[in-house]
Amino acid sequence: QKEVEQNSGPLSVPEGAIASLNCTYSDRGSQSFFWYRQYSGKSPELIMSIYSNGDKEDGRFTAQLNKASQYVSLLIRDSQPSDSATYLCAVGNFNKFYFGSGTKLNVKP
């Protein structure tokens, strides 16, 4: 079983819609949770970090964490074509960080 699971996609949404990206993890002792965005040919760029249950909002992005269900999600409101990228979920447990395989998002104009 992989440490972090993501649907590889691609997830296609029209411009202006809400994109919902999901991630599950296996280690109940995980402490920190991150979403990274990676454009083709570029290195991952941090979008959001979340450490406690509930929602965390930053501009058009909302991260949601449910530790009981071992589930973390990222909502992108008012999706733009520039949001088209691969989104990586990362889970940290003290000195270890594990990445999911990423979900490719396509936002159609």
Add this chain to the structure above:
Amino acid sequence: SAVISQKPSRDICQRGTSLTIQCQVDSQVTMMFWYRQQPGQSLTLIATANQGSEATYESGFVIDKFPISRPNLTFSTLTVSNMSPEDSSIYLCSGGDTQETQYFGPGTRLLVL
């Protein structure tokens, strides 16, 4: 946030040779990691670079093949030894503090012929 630079940005190497990749952080960080990313794939953790001690390697990666140094809290190197075409990949370093954010360098694109 931490700004991370890597050298070289890319290289083409002959099989059997070795390449050392440098990673520099603009501030002191507790944790530094080295990853490998094949085209279209996610990141695979190679090892945790520990300051002043031997690196901690993930399953499938060994020190003889990927020796790592970390002489201080801002700098680390990864060497890819005795390279083969299967080592062609993007190598990324990251830095940050435990429980906090990991920031990535721009990556080193390696092609082994």
